[in-house]
Amino acid sequence: MAFHEVRFPDNISRGARGGPERRTQIVELASGDEERNASWANSRRRYDVSYGIRRADDLAAVVAFFEARNGRLYGFRFKDWADHRSFIPSRTPSPTDQQIGTGDGVTTNFQLVKRYASGGQSWTRAITKAVAGTVQIALNGVPQPVGWSVDHQTGLVSFDTAPTTGVAITAGFEFDVPVRFDSDALDVTLDIERLGSITSIPLLEIRR
Incomplete structure (x- = not known):
């Protein structure tokens, strides 16, 4: 493209x-x-x-x-x-804004996404154009300053080591x-x- x-x-x-x-x-x-x-x-x-x-x-x-x-x-x-933004426009992104995956001990790459929910229904949007310097990551709610990187052209988050099984992977970002x-x-x-x-x-x- x-x-x-x-x-x-x-x-x-x-x-x-x-x-x-x-x-x-x-x-x-x-x-x-x-x-x-x-x-x-x-x-x-x-x-x-x-x-x-x-x-x-x-x-x-x-x-x-x-x-x-x-x-x-x-x-x-x-x-x-x-x-x-990963949450409402008036709030600064937080590393727990959006769940982008769950660890399985093998997978190291996760796509940034944003969910839109209302009345029990939701739609998930893939985020490809993350803004440099705004992406934050957390594992089970604990911010992770290192151990991962993000491709700002594709929105793909890559971990140095695969998150362990059952760990909630969340992100905050601008896009x-x-x-x-x-x-x-x-x-x-x-x-x-x-x-x-x-x-x-x-x-x-x-x-x-």
Whole structure:
């Protein structure tokens, strides 16, 4: 996958609009009842970052970023300010935020994940773009400052020695969303003061 490990400007992404979407097929029966089926097992996020442009310099930064990514060709990191931590956005990550596995004495690699739960139901999201310097690990609730490493491009945590059987492996972290531009064109409008604007700058989450 063509990907640049660079993050879209934070000052612009802070004003973006968007979030998760799902694909559901709904069939209405003759009785008026309906059947619903999920076409996607996982959600996919869409954003429009044009809302974050407030100055001419912001517009110039977006154009430069777009050109450097060759439009839709290269993916990049995006900070979703509404959902970028292992727990709620207002709380600093803790090493016990998310359980990423249970030791079996053999396995040394574990994927960072985030669970979304409500009303007894939950969905688990694989986290691939961890932010460097933010990942914390605990075994049975005890923080582990050493003995492991994390690949910030894949979200894979690797232990020097396999955690023993039954040990709960938990993690806290911040993360970015892997996205790409969803258009090969930017429609730039210049007003009289040359402040400029772009009607829409769509981004789409990249799923492997």
